[in-house]
Amino acid sequence: MEPRIVTNDYLIDASFFFEQSKDAIFIIDQHKLIDTNQAGVELLGLKDRDDVADDGVFKLIKDQKGNDFSLLSFIKQLNNYPHQNKVFQFITRYAFFWVEISNTIYEKDDQKLLFSIWRDITESKQLEITFQSNEKKLNEALRLANCATWEYDFEKDAFVISKGMVDIIGVRHQCQIIDQDRYLVPIAQYKKLIHPDDHKVFNRTRKKIINNEVDNYIDHTEYRIIHPDGQIRYLYATTRVSLEKDGNLLKHHGTVQDVTEIHKIEGELSKSREQLSDALTIANLSTWELDRTTDCMKMGENFVKMLGEGLPVKKGNIIAVDDFINLIHPDDLHTYYMALDKAAKSRAKDYIDFIEYRIVRPDNEIRNIYISIKVQKDDKGNHLRHFGTIQDITPIREAIAEKERFGTIIEATSDIVLMLDKQLNLIYLNQAARDFYGFSPEDNVAGFPIKILQSEHSQKLTRDHAIPLAASQGIWSGENVIQRYDKELITVSQVIISHKGVDGEVEYYSSIIRDISDQKQIEQDLKYKNKELDTFVYKASHDLRGPIASLLGLYRIVENEITDEKSLEYFDLYNKQITRLNDIILTLIQLTKIKEVDIKREEIDFKDVVNSCINSFTNLPNFENVRFNISVDLEWPFISDRGLITTILQNLVENAIKYSKPGQLSDVEVAIKRNLNDDLLIKVEDHGIGIEKNIQGEVFNMFFRANDQVIGSGLGLYILKNAVEKLNGKVSLYSKVNEGTTFSIKLKDEPRP
CATH class of the missing domain: 3.30.450.20 (PAS domain)
Structure with a gap:
């Protein structure tokens, strides 16, 4: 089997193909059919796309080896073995058909879907089965007669x-x-x-x-x-x-x-004729006959439907030749006339020819048709009629064009795309890969060992880690260091996909490689600059603390020695600004420590931590009007860094007090528990002034202050977010103006003993 080239979100967004494809495409999420295109609706005989989720539609699924599958086991097969071309037989509540299936994994954002493309091959399979059955039964009937x-x-x-x-x-x-x-x-x-x-x-x-x-x-x-x-x-x-x-x-x-067997055969042949008729309909296959004496064409029922409405068709599916010729695409008339002339001049008794041309239906839709031409002669060798079969191959032509477009995209992409056999020898390289490894377009790469092109590091990673994971799990992704034709090592992101047969054995591997060396350099530069900035902030903050402490001490002297009220008023304003500056310096030092500190894990006593945080803010305005209701419900201890947990709760408690409604009694709910995944949830809900919706996305930014009426550095929630991320957690908020704000934090726990 020739490997199918597979694309994913690195190469193309295939939504237009999903909508326009004449092949049935089914979208599979995990082990569930979630959507299909119009071709899929028609193939299954459904009323609309929503019915694809009904598991009861499928009655029988069978592969070519005779293995039966339930819908769930069939979908699991597709999920486990993507990117294959296999033939399956389906019997649904409404239809019977054979399809050839190929699969593509499609990744977008955090979602991974399987696109399963079903090409209807019922015509060829049904004809094959029917003809074989009829021939066998005929021979048996003759023998038994x-x-x-x-x-x-x-x-x-x-x-x-x-x-x-x-x-x-x-x-x-x-x-x-x-x-x-x-x-x-x-x-x-x-x-x-x-x-x-x-x-x-x-x-x-x-x-x-x-x-x-x-x-x-x-x-x-x-x-x-x-x-x-x-x-x-x-x-x-x-x-x-x-x-x-x-x-x-x-x-x-x-x-x-x-004549017992004949009776049986007659009954089965009758059924076979019905199935053959159904197969011809499904395959868009029909018959035609051209009567040279009347210049009329007799068409099969399927042919009439193929040509669409609005044609002058007489009883018996008869159409004038001139009316049919008017349907032929102007650019293909020469092909049509040449074929008929060739048939008319032929002297062969068993003459047959095949041609392809386009027709333009009355609704202006262009269809590609493929016809066979045979000739019937009288005893003198004169031509009586032309006849044959006709098939609408528009879906096939569209699929070929689509495949060529995909191939063009793969060849044009700057990403390296390659395919390997089970022994890790090359099967295919796109142009970017040939340029990278130094192959010319004329070089035959089939059978070339990939290890010869790899660095020692890349060989070891591929052999010991990437390939085993791809073989067992279907896919591996990560970073690698590969060697260019000039021996330069390039840092890349790489995806390796294993393609397996129905038996579960790997048939071949495909890989997509992207050069991220520039990105890695930028990341290193950014880390260095961030490190320098953190060092500067920490040193500058410490250097400023001395002068600020002196200024705060000077204010204490002023309070004791100066009695002039006007002077004291000015000094009080000065002291408020120095105090605010001191708070900012302390906060910056705290932020630097959060980034640099090594996490020390210990059992957390949440009630003790929450109460300590509350007691540290007794001097805040309106503290006496806020009542905290604490709920801690943990079946087993939570292990984490006490300092970072304290920082998180301290900022939440402080915000709940600062942004309460002045002069009004208010309850603050503090709830700490685990969810179904054993993650720790910290939820702090107040009934304060709330945050306007248009600025909720900015409250975790550095120096952002949602309310100028409340004194603060604008760093509290920024520090909270850094502490949460240090513990690999997530923080979110919900708020309505004048109703209150709820902060929710989710933290991962140590593995449960």
């Missing part, structure tokens, strides 16, 4: 039957042997074999033969017998009556044929 002879013995009132008839009725041990090839069976005994419902038929025929007065009279009768093994057999009997010259009965004799 053996005839046996019999003759009536008047004196003994018995049938003299041949050995073949003994085999048909199966009563050898009950027959009297006359000679090597003839046996005697009494009429009374023979009647016991006849099916009860056919006694009247048999007796009526016997009576008609006995009363006959015409020489060489022939009668044909069909009746059933019950074989000794219990099976019901159908017999077709021919009786001939011979009379003497005086009209007296001379003899009556005849043949018997076991």
Whole structure:
């Protein structure tokens, strides 16, 4: 099987293909069908796209090896083994069909979906099965159509039957042997074999033969017998009556044929014809016939539907040749006329030709059709008519065009795309990969070992980690260091995907590689600059603390030694600004410590930490009007860094007090518990002034202050966010003006003992 080139979100957003594709596309999330396109709706015979989620639609799913699948096990197969081309048979509540399936993993944002593309191949499969079945049954019917002879013995009132008839009725041990090839069976005994419902038929025929007065009279009768093994057999009997010259009965004799298998075959052939008709409809396959004497074309029902409404079609699906020619695309008329002329000039008895051209339907839709042309001649070799089959191959042409577009994209992308066999030898390189590894477009890369192109580090990573994970889990992604043709090592992000067969064995691997060396350099530069900035902030903050402490001490002296009220008023304003500056310096030092501190894990006593935080803010305005309700519900201890947990709760408690409604009693709910995933949830809900919706996204920014009426540095929530992220957690808020604010924090716990 030639590997299918697979793309994902690194290469193309395939939404336009999903909507326009004539192939059925099913979107699978985890183990559930969640959507399909219009082609999928039509393939399954659904009313609309919503019905695809109904598991009851699928009655039978079978692969070519005869394995049956439930819908869930089938989808699991697709999830486990993406990027394959396999054939499956489906029977749904509304339809029966065969499809060839290929899969593509599609990644966008944090969601990974499986796009399963189903190409309808029912026509070819159904025709193959039907023709094979009909041929087999026909050969079997011819082989089983053996005839046996019999003759009536008047004196003994018995049938003299041949050995073949003994085999048909199966009563050898009950027959009297006359000679090597003839046996005697009494009429009374023979009647016991006849099916009860056919006694009247048999007796009526016997009576008609006995009363006959015409020489060489022939009668044909069909009746059933019950074989000794219990099976019901159908017999077709021919009786001939011979009379003497005086009209007296001379003899009556005849043949018997076991037509049981023919009966079965006729029933099955009738069913096969119906299935064949359905297959032709599904495959957009039909027939046509051109009558040269009337210049009219007779079309199959499917052909009429294919051409669309608005055509002058007469009874019997007859259309004038000129009306049909008007449908042919102007650029393809030459192809049409050349094909008919070639057929007309042919002298071959078994002449056949195949051509493709486009038609423009009355609704202006262009369709690609593929036709076979045969010729019927009279005894003199004159052409009587042209006829053949016709198929709408528009979906095939569109799929080929789509594949070419995908191939163009893959060849044009700057990402390296390659495919490897199970032994990690190259199968395919796109142009970017050829340029990177130094291959020319003419070089045959098939079978080239990838390890020869890899650095020692990349060989080890691929062999010991990436390939085993891709083989077991379907995909591996991470960073790698690969070697360019000039031996320079390049840092890249890489994805390796394993493509498996239905048996679960890896068939080949594909990989997408992107150069991130510039990005890594930028990251390193940014880390260095951030480190320098943190060092500067920390040093500057410490250097400023000395002068600020002196200024605060000077204010204490002023309070004790200066009595002038006006001067004290000015010094009070000065002291407020120095105090605010001191708070900012302390906060910056705290922020620097959060970034640099090593996490020390210990059991956290949340009630003690929360109460300590509350007690540290007794000097804040309106503190006496705020009542804290604390709820801690943990089945087992939470292990984390006490200092960072204190920083988080301290900022939440401080905000709840600062932004309470002045002069009003207010409750603050502090709830600490675990969720279903055993994550720790800290929730602090106040009933204060709230935060306007248009600025809620900025409250965690440095120096941002949501309310100028409240004194603060604008760093509290910024520090809180840094502390939460230091513990690999997440923080969110919900707030309504004049109703209050709720902060929610989720932290991961140590593994439970």
